Amino acid sequence: MENFIRIGNNETPNISLNPILGRLEFSGKSLPEDSFSFFKPVLDWIDEYLDFPVARTEIDIKLDYFNTSTGVVLGKVFNKFQEKENVVVHWFHLSEDEDMLESGKEFEELSKLNFEYHEFQ
Amino acid sequence: MAYLASQNQSITPPVQISGSMKSLNSIYALHKKLEDDQIIIAYEGELNPQITNSVLTITEKNLDKKIPTTQARRKAFHIAVECLQNISTHSEKIEKYPNSIFMIGQEGDEFFVSSGNVINSNKVGSLQRRLDQINNLDKEGLKQLHMQVIKESLLKQESSNAGLGLISIARKSGKKIGYQFVEMDSENSFFSFQATFLKEPEAV
Numbered sequence: 273m274e275n276f277i278r279i280g281n282n283e284t285p286n287i288s289l290n291p292i293l294g295r296l297e298f299s300g301k302s303l304p305e306d307s308f309s310f311f312k313p314v315l316d317w318i319d320e321y322l323d324f325p326v327a328r329t330e331i332d333i334k335l336d337y338f339n340t341s342t343g344v345v346l347g348k349v350f351n352k353f354q355e356k357e358n359v360v361v362h363w364f365h366l367s368e369d370e371d372m373l374e375s376g377k378e379f380e381e382l383s384k385l386n387f388e389y390h391e392f393q
Numbered sequence: 394m395a396y397l398a399s400q401n402q403s404i405t406p407p408v409q410i411s412g413s414m415k416s417l418n419s420i421y422a423l424h425k426k427l428e429d430d431q432i433i434i435a436y437e438g439e440l441n442p443q444i445t446n447s448v449l450t451i452t453e454k455n456l457d458k459k460i461p462t463t464q465a466r467r468k469a470f471h472i473a474v475e476c477l478q479n480i481s482t483h484s485e486k487i488e489k490y491p492n493s494i495f496m497i498g499q500e501g502d503e504f505f506v507s508s509g510n511v512i513n514s515n516k517v518g519s520l521q522r523r524l525d526q527i528n529n530l531d532k533e534g535l536k537q538l539h540m541q542v543i544k545e546s547l548l549k550q551e552s553s554n555a556g557l558g559l560i561s562i563a564r565k566s567g568k569k570i571g572y573q574f575v576e577m578d579s580e581n582s583f584f585s586f587q588a589t590f591l592k593e594p595e596a597v
Contacts, residue, residue, distance in 0.1 A: 282446075282449075282450055283446055283449075303449070303474050303478075305442045305445065305446075305478055305481065305482050306442075306482070337467070337470065337471070337474075339474050339475065339478065340475060340557040340558050340561045341478075341557075343543065343557070343561075344543060344546045344547065344557070347543055347546070347547045348547060351547055368463060368464060369463075369464075369467065371467070371468075371471075371565070378536070378539075378540060381540070382540060382543065382544065382547075
């Protein structure tokens with residue numbers, strides 16, 4: 273299975289999915305109008321990864337902004353890992369961005385995954 | 394004309410090349426009006442995904458210049474994205490009235506994000522009910538509704554985030570959403586929308 277790499281821009285996030293390290297990273301901004309089409313390859317990649325996941329999967333969400341449709345997609349990503357062993361979500365928020373921290377808590381409540389919170393500048 | 398330059402300002406005699414004097418006068422009047430009202434961005438025209446993206450790029454630049462606090466800037470951008478995408482993605486195009494308006498400005502201790510677009514009048518009732526439902530909820534109620542709608546969207550195979558934008562705007566704003574419908578003809582209505590938020594966050 274191959275790495276999945278996308279370089280972001282003003283509208284879409286950087287995405288790096290590594291099946292050997294079990295590391296899924298999303299950073300930057302995510303506001304595509306059609307998030308569902310944009311993230312379809314990511315969701316497909318995850319389905320394939322989950323056939324043979326490594327012992328521990330870490331998901332880094334380091335977004336400084338995401339729109340509501342990206343939010344639904346993130347929910348879908350987390351849902352795929354429900355009932356899997358050893359999954360940690362590292363939820364980053366810019367310092368003073370209380371709203372982003374609160375979003376993380378809501379996704380934690382929705383997904384019941386193990387969330388760790390980190391600040392970044 | 395309401396916004397003509399006042400008498401004590403010196404005005405050079407206009408050189409009229411073609412067209413009417415009215416447009417020459419009104420461009421200054423419009424500029425002055427936007428400056429006086431401290432408008433951060435104003436756009437009038439079609440809103441398709443590509444244009445929306447460009448408008449957002451300019452919006453972000455202007456917000457960086459004109460809103461000093463990070464938190465207010467983030468709120469304004471978030472509301473702007475949802476507001477514009479609501480129009481360009483979720484509303485059906487009406488050929489007769491292709492143009493929408495979008496504006497961010499300030500009044501007193503608040504910033505506002507406003508938009509206006511034409512919708513089919515048969516949509517007015519359901520949109521009004523949704524806005525009233527949102528406006529009747531407090532902070533906790535909005536959070537619960539937001540989570541409930543996300544949960545429902547997650548269950549659907551067909552992905553949709555219908556309604557989430559408005560809820561998200563209301564949560565960011567912390568104020569009631571302002572709206573108005575004006576009948577334009579027998580089939581269409583103009584939908585004016587405004588979300589406001591405090592320049593300085595309220596002390597907790």
